Amino acid sequence: MNRLTLIRTVVIVAFFGLLEILCRTGIISPFTMIPPSEMAVELWLLIASGEVARGMRQTLGNVAVACFFAITVGFAVGAGVHAVPRLRRALDPFLTTYYAVPFFVFYPLLVFIFGMNNFPMIMIGFLFAVVAMIINTLNGLDKIPRVYRKVARMHHMGRTKTALLIELPYAIPNLFTGVKLAVAYSFIGVIAAEFILAPGGLGYAISFAYDNFDNNTMYALMLFILVLVTIINMSLHAYERRLLRRQGR
Amino acid sequence: MAGTQATYSRKDHERAERLRYLGDIALVILGIVVVWQILHMLAGDVAISSPLATAIRAGELLGSANFWPHAGETAKALVYALVIALLIGIGVGTWLGAHKLSGAVAEPILVALYSLPKITLYPLILLIFGLGIEAKIAFGAIHGVIPVTIFTMNAVKNINRVFLRSARVMKLTTMQTVTRILLPATLPEIVSGLRVGFSLTLLGVVIGELFSSHRGMGFLVMRAIGLHDVSTMMAVTLILAVAAVAISSILLYIDNRLHRRT
Amino acid sequence: MSHEVHARLEGVTRVYPAVAGNPPVHALGPIDLDLRKGEFFSIVGPSGCGKSTCMDVLAGLAPPTKGTVWFEDKRVHGNVPDGIGAVFQEDASFPWLTVEDNAAFGLRRAGVDAAEIRRRVEYALSFMGLKDFAKAYPAQLSGGMRQRVCIARTLVLQPRLILLDEPFGALDAQTRLLMGDELLKLWRETGATVLLITHALDEAAMLSDRIGAMSARPGRFLETVETGWSRDRDSRMLEGETFGHITGRLWQMLRSESKRAMGHEGGVA
Ligand SMILES: Nc1ncnc2c1ncn2[C@@H]1O[C@H](COP(=O)(O)OP(=O)(O)OP(=O)(O)O)[C@@H](O)[C@H]1O
Ligand SMILES: [Mg+2]
Numbered sequence: 169m170n171r172l173t174l175i176r177t178v179v180i181v182a183f184f185g186l187l188e189i190l191c192r193t194g195i196i197s198p199f200t201m202i203p204p205s206e207m208a209v210e211l212w213l214l215i216a217s218g219e220v221a222r223g224m225r226q227t228l229g230n231v232a233v234a235c236f237f238a239i240t241v242g243f244a245v246g247a248g249v250h251a252v253p254r255l256r257r258a259l260d261p262f263l264t265t266y267y268a269v270p271f272f273v274f275y276p277l278l279v280f281i282f283g284m285n286n287f288p289m290i291m292i293g294f295l296f297a298v299v300a301m302i303i304n305t306l307n308g309l310d311k312i313p314r315v316y317r318k319v320a321r322m323h324h325m326g327r328t329k330t331a332l333l334i335e336l337p338y339a340i341p342n343l344f345t346g347v348k349l350a351v352a353y354s355f356i357g358v359i360a361a362e363f364i365l366a367p368g369g370l371g372y373a374i375s376f377a378y379d380n381f382d383n384n385t386m387y388a389l390m391l392f393i394l395v396l397v398t399i400i401n402m403s404l405h406a407y408e409r410r411l412l413r414r415q416g417r
Numbered sequence: 418m419a420g421t422q423a424t425y426s427r428k429d430h431e432r433a434e435r436l437r438y439l440g441d442i443a444l445v446i447l448g449i450v451v452v453w454q455i456l457h458m459l460a461g462d463v464a465i466s467s468p469l470a471t472a473i474r475a476g477e478l479l480g481s482a483n484f485w486p487h488a489g490e491t492a493k494a495l496v497y498a499l500v501i502a503l504l505i506g507i508g509v510g511t512w513l514g515a516h517k518l519s520g521a522v523a524e525p526i527l528v529a530l531y532s533l534p535k536i537t538l539y540p541l542i543l544l545i546f547g548l549g550i551e552a553k554i555a556f557g558a559i560h561g562v563i564p565v566t567i568f569t570m571n572a573v574k575n576i577n578r579v580f581l582r583s584a585r586v587m588k589l590t591t592m593q594t595v596t597r598i599l600l601p602a603t604l605p606e607i608v609s610g611l612r613v614g615f616s617l618t619l620l621g622v623v624i625g626e627l628f629s630s631h632r633g634m635g636f637l638v639m640r641a642i643g644l645h646d647v648s649t650m651m652a653v654t655l656i657l658a659v660a661a662v663a664i665s666s667i668l669l670y671i672d673n674r675l676h677r678r679t
Numbered sequence: 680m681s682h683e684v685h686a687r688l689e690g691v692t693r694v695y696p697a698v699a700g701n702p703p704v705h706a707l708g709p710i711d712l713d714l715r716k717g718e719f720f721s722i723v724g725p726s727g728c729g730k731s732t733c734m735d736v737l738a739g740l741a742p743p744t745k746g747t748v749w750f751e752d753k754r755v756h757g758n759v760p761d762g763i764g765a766v767f768q769e770d771a772s773f774p775w776l777t778v779e780d781n782a783a784f785g786l787r788r789a790g791v792d793a794a795e796i797r798r799r800v801e802y803a804l805s806f807m808g809l810k811d812f813a814k815a816y817p818a819q820l821s822g823g824m825r826q827r828v829c830i831a832r833t834l835v836l837q838p839r840l841i842l843l844d845e846p847f848g849a850l851d852a853q854t855r856l857l858m859g860d861e862l863l864k865l866w867r868e869t870g871a872t873v874l875l876i877t878h879a880l881d882e883a884a885m886l887s888d889r890i891g892a893m894s895a896r897p898g899r900f901l902e903t904v905e906t907g908w909s910r911d912r913d914s915r916m917l918e919g920e921t922f923g924h925i926t927g928r929l930w931q932m933l934r935s936e937s938k939r940a941m942g943h944e945g946g947v948a
Binding site: 313315316318319321322323324325333334337338340413414415416 | 735738739740759761763764765767768769770771773774775776784785788816817818819
């Protein structure tokens, strides 16, 4: 382990240690927060009871669907828009201000229209993630230097071959940034939607526990989501760094 | 000289280009409205109110005395949250940018925090701050502080060290170094951070209002849905979206201006 | 002396059309040029005079606005003919492929069989001094080495006309001279016609059979200088007297043009 990782680990452990002490000494009241060690124990019990697995299956399922469509649709739209410079210029201001719109205000409307099921949650996750993918696709395609298209022509490659064998591989690291964000944003979208109004899932379980003053379950689940999402996001982040480094960027 | 004519035609060209660009943007907006209208015709009044009806309802809301306290509540929460996010973000970001080791240790942690579904922490916020405006402010600030920190950190980290050495050669005081060199050098990036921070802070505040709140625009949406009042719900959403896009566009404009200079 | 003409430019000009309110740019010509089969020809000229444009037109990457381009008795007009290889001024190595996969790219596209690919790639890499880096990615190499990867990628296709646009721009002066020796060796071994674009007068003087000196934009040939070197020359001729004469001659022609290109002497259209 290198020095930075070591220091980072120490910082994180110290943070949770401090929380533990504050909770144990009663400086943070047990009605506000339970000690991290108890969260872990509670989480273990919840996992053993199979309750986490059920919520997780629903949440991960919705995230996966939202994410899949965000990535494919986002890439297709990004590539299409990139091919029409005039459209692209007109859309640019909308893309950059897109995330200023607090998207979750659409969620109640979606529930109202489609009913209380998985669809509105997937939709919110999708809407939240798709534009990140579009933006990064445009970005990636922008960055391909013109000289690569000359090289393609020197090799007598047509439009499709150039796209598949030169433009796509060149853009992959940037596209992967889009994928990484799409995953993170789908998680944020789906869990927030579950939290606000939903028939089930991890976010719903937390808000249900909150409404029923069940702090133990609530904190156990919080810990679970935060750890799960951090592991997923950080793995993607590490892989992205590797791709970028390999391409020397 | 022939050059004069060329400059004239170039100016004309630029004007034409600009007009076409604005026309294209208008077309995009028109496209959005048309899609909306089609959705309305497919789903009917009970699910999606028409663009016209929504606009009329939005006009009514903007003219009614009952609406403004809620808008004011959201605005107030937003402003407080943003100020807190800026103060903490610029402070911490400057430290992490200036101190190499701290920055290197903190960066992955910040990245991890940035992409967390922070909504899971909302019950904790509610338990600490209660159900009032404080919870919304805290939640908004949590969302906004991370991008401001990251942008500030990178800005400070990337300041050309030669600037600082020249400041010493020119015998500037600390105060002068800050106002004449550090601030101008980092301002463009800090404004970028503010722009992203604004969006996320608003998101945080609105999520806070959608969940166990009794005031604010988010609350209006939730109440309207309880009453099956689709046009009000959509009108509030529209007002919020237009305001957000307008503010963000202004920030984007300033952001671009500042970045072009460097 | 009679020479077989390998490629010919006749009254070629290239004007970049107006975009976004910028006036059209007359980048090149009119120029005439006969490249003789098997010769080493260099183009020197001030920055921005249209050298790269000239190469694009010759390679069929851009159509001439006026005039005609011939390569091996076929007309080239914005379509790339077989038998021409080009190495561009910008780094165009594929960052997602290893050095050997970079070199094999064109051969794989052409469906050459695996054993032959291996043979040619190995040869090209060792020729370009990249044998120890076959498994490395371009990001792990220096700028000059990446340019060599691009040369290897072109070489393996055994082009009859090789176009090189400032391939050693990223190298220090000493390494340039050594690379120049390698280039001469390559030229002798392949028997190909070489067109080298460079801004280094000494490089052009030492490597070429003939040197075309270009005017400031729109680029036109001011004069073509014959060096009269024998075919088995190398960088040691830098010591000789003739070398100084040739570079002196080139500089005499290009001094005022370079000034003009920098905008010192008015009249820049
Ligand atoms: N795609 C293009 N559109 C418009 N103008 C262009 C384009 N490419 C090149 N030019 C212009 O044409 C002129 C010649 O460019 P070119 O790249 O051929 O010069 P060069 O001699 O290769 O210069 P350098 O020595 O800097 O490589 C320049 O003034 C350049 O600005
Ligand atoms: Mg050039």
